[in-house]
Amino acid sequence: MKIALDAMGGELAPQATVEGALLARKLWNIDTVLVGDPEKIRPILAKAGEEMEIVTATETIGFDEHPAKAVRQKKDASIVVAAKLVADDKAGALVAAGSTGAAMAASLLIYGRIKGINRPAIAFPMPTIKGMSLVLDGGANPEAGANNLVDFALMGSLYMEKVIGVTSPKVSLLNIGEEEIKGTPEVVEAYQILKQSNLNFIGNVEGRDITSGVADVIVCNGFVGNIVLKYTEGLAKGLFSIIKEAMLANFQGKLGALLVKNNLRKVKTRLDYSEYGGAPLLGLKKITIISHGSSDAKAIANAIRVANEAYSQKIVEATAQALEKRADS
Amino acid sequence: MKIALDAMGGELAPQATVEGALLARKLWNIDTVLVGDPEKIRPILAKAGEEMEIVTATETIGFDEHPAKAVRQKKDASIVVAAKLVADDKAGALVAAGSTGAAMAASLLIYGRIKGINRPAIAFPMPTIKGMSLVLDGGANPEAGANNLVDFALMGSLYMEKVIGVTSPKVSLLNIGEEEIKGTPEVVEAYQILKQSNLNFIGNVEGRDITSGVADVIVCNGFVGNIVLKYTEGLAKGLFSIIKEAMLANFQGKLGALLVKNNLRKVKTRLDYSEYGGAPLLGLKKITIISHGSSDAKAIANAIRVANEAYSQKIVEATAQALEKRADS
Numbered sequence: 001m002k003i004a005l006d007a008m009g010g011e012l013a014p015q016a017t018v019e020g021a022l023l024a025r026k027l028w029n030i031d032t033v034l035v036g037d038p039e040k041i042r043p044i045l046a047k048a049g050e051e052m053e054i055v056t057a058t059e060t061i062g063f064d065e066h067p068a069k070a071v072r073q074k075k076d077a078s079i080v081v082a083a084k085l086v087a088d089d090k091a092g093a094l095v096a097a098g099s100t101g102a103a104m105a106a107s108l109l110i111y112g113r114i115k116g117i118n119r120p121a122i123a124f125p126m127p128t129i130k131g132m133s134l135v136l137d138g139g140a141n142p143e144a145g146a147n148n149l150v151d152f153a154l155m156g157s158l159y160m161e162k163v164i165g166v167t168s169p170k171v172s173l174l175n176i177g178e179e180e181i182k183g184t185p186e187v188v189e190a191y192q193i194l195k196q197s198n199l200n201f202i203g204n205v206e207g208r209d210i211t212s213g214v215a216d217v218i219v220c221n222g223f224v225g226n227i228v229l230k231y232t233e234g235l236a237k238g239l240f241s242i243i244k245e246a247m248l249a250n251f252q253g254k255l256g257a258l259l260v261k262n263n264l265r266k267v268k269t270r271l272d273y274s275e276y277g278g279a280p281l282l283g284l285k286k287i288t289i290i291s292h293g294s295s296d297a298k299a300i301a302n303a304i305r306v307a308n309e310a311y312s313q314k315i316v317e318a319t320a321q322a323l324e325k326r327a328d329s
Numbered sequence: 330m331k332i333a334l335d336a337m338g339g340e341l342a343p344q345a346t347v348e349g350a351l352l353a354r355k356l357w358n359i360d361t362v363l364v365g366d367p368e369k370i371r372p373i374l375a376k377a378g379e380e381m382e383i384v385t386a387t388e389t390i391g392f393d394e395h396p397a398k399a400v401r402q403k404k405d406a407s408i409v410v411a412a413k414l415v416a417d418d419k420a421g422a423l424v425a426a427g428s429t430g431a432a433m434a435a436s437l438l439i440y441g442r443i444k445g446i447n448r449p450a451i452a453f454p455m456p457t458i459k460g461m462s463l464v465l466d467g468g469a470n471p472e473a474g475a476n477n478l479v480d481f482a483l484m485g486s487l488y489m490e491k492v493i494g495v496t497s498p499k500v501s502l503l504n505i506g507e508e509e510i511k512g513t514p515e516v517v518e519a520y521q522i523l524k525q526s527n528l529n530f531i532g533n534v535e536g537r538d539i540t541s542g543v544a545d546v547i548v549c550n551g552f553v554g555n556i557v558l559k560y561t562e563g564l565a566k567g568l569f570s571i572i573k574e575a576m577l578a579n580f581q582g583k584l585g586a587l588l589v590k591n592n593l594r595k596v597k598t599r600l601d602y603s604e605y606g607g608a609p610l611l612g613l614k615k616i617t618i619i620s621h622g623s624s625d626a627k628a629i630a631n632a633i634r635v636a637n638e639a640y641s642q643k644i645v646e647a648t649a650q651a652l653e654k655r656a657d658s
Contacts, residue, residue: 208566243596
């Protein structure tokens with residue numbers, strides 16, 4: 001099954017998207033269908049001396065448009081056409097690097113929710129000292145009740161298990177203390193439900209644990225998750241600029257900076273969440289992987305790889321089954 | 330007026346607290362009264378060949394005790410005795426590096442709230458690319474209504490102006506988007522009130538702006554603020570350990586690391602929020618500055634300096650006046 005790619009989405013599209021699709025084919029033999037303007041896509045394919053299926057979409061949705069409105073009005077937008085391919089089983093999953101809101105709105109409207117999930121969530125991979133943790137919700141739901149948080153925990157756990165390959169993922173609630181009674185009423189109630197669930201619930205984690213890798217899945221509402229997500233981007237960038245400035249402050253530092261440059265570049269790569277293949281939208285009847293707006297070809301390729309993995313591992317079916325089982329018990 | 334110091338509070342107390350008080354006297358000629366066990370304090374003073382006023386307190390409150398309960402029961406705990414000195418005008422302000430909860434409980438019970446403030450807040454200094462921003466609430470109020478957020482904005486603005494010396498501080502709401510309609514109902518409502526206030530309100534900032542220095546005061550509820558505060562601690566620590574590991578991965582890197590070592594230490598210092606003198610508890614009738622639990626002498630000295638500044642600049646009176654003016658208008 002092919003993966004549908006919004007070839008027009010993202011700051012570096014269509015150059016980076018088309019190159020990313022080519023890279024995914026080269027590295028992992030995954031086939032992509034490119035959705036967008038053939039006039040813009042073909043020259044890039046031609047230059048690479050390659051061919052790839054293109055499905056025409058004449059419109060695009062920008063970062064500054066109202067997501068739901070744009071999705072409803074622009075029937076021929078690349079993100080809308082791509083989501084329809086997936087809904088119609090002409091592609092296995094969708095990869096989108098354009099407006100996150102538009103990707104969410106299109107996925108929600110065109111796929112629909114899994115039965116039993118009221119609030120789909122954006123799950124984002126967060127680099128840790130040990131590897132990667134999944135934080136959700138990343139911004140789809142600024143407010144979330146106890147049951148929503150419990151759903152996030154279930155969906156995140158299944159994703160880490162099936163797609164990332166973590167056995168019995170450690171699931172946690174992001175909170176302001178470790179004790180059961182800490183936090184808002186929603187979090188306190190979610191704690192009690194999770195304690196009795198069959199998830200590997202390890203309790204609350206605090207802000208300082210986000211990068212420690214102590215939990216595989218970190219659950220919070222979309223307000224908190226979005227702040228954490230964007231703060232991480234800002235802090236990593238800010239910290240590197242401060243470090244660079246400090247290193248270059250004198251001759252000795254400049255010399256040293258030259259010597260550690262390559263090693264530091266590896267740190268930056270490790271902190272780059274595009275390495276982990278983008279953020280899955282969980283709780284819908286089909287799979288969408290949201291890639292960063294500034295995704296380069298490598299990030300797109302990684303997102304395609306993860307989308308393919310999520311499709312092959314039947315993450316949607318696994319989630320639906322787990323919810324049925326939960327409803328029965 | 331002297332500053333009251335809980336000499337028994339903090340992981341390195343009483344060594345670091347007493348040394349911090351001596352340092353504050355040496356550097357800025359600020360006088361401190363040490364509250365705690367004279368048997369433990371005197372040898373440290375003697376070794377330094379110095380004298381300082383000691384007020385005896387026979388009990389201590391640990392990090393693992395229930396704050397409000399401990400404060401009520403242990404009438405002779407160092408934090409309780411120190412707060413009483415301030416309430417009785419025998420000291421101008423309190424510095425505490427022990428249990429944050431106990432310092433808050435003691436301050437709240439013994440000082441009382443400023444008229445018009447329902448929810449006092451912890452404000453913490455956050456290092457940015459440009460210098461420092463104040464984030465509040467840092468954890469006193471996991472939930473906060475629109476009016477509480479507006480109070481935090483007012484108190485934070487006055488603190489930055491009077492104590493830190495920022496002219497017309499730029500005040501912002503921490504949110505998941507820049508638009509007025511973004512976020513939870515509380516934040517949306519607070520936006521409308523702040524827009525019409527006489528504060529220098531610059532609108533919403535996102536997670537990525539926290540370290541950019543775009544705002545002087547960043548307002549959020551205590552759940553979000555606490556996650557940001559602790560995440561920052563964890564991330565800075567985690568990132569430095571990843572950077573160190575990466576630099577030392579090969580011979581060239583080791584050599585370079587040796588050369589940039591001193592410069593990188595300066596970065597760590599800059600990111601260390603103890604440099605900015607601890608976190609003020611705002612909205613109470615007297616001043617408490619909370620210093621980090623692992624504060625060393627320098628951090629304690631800085632907290633004493635800031636406590637003295639807050640007292641001299643009459644931050645409590647300024648807040649009370651601003652609230653009266655607001656109530657009249």
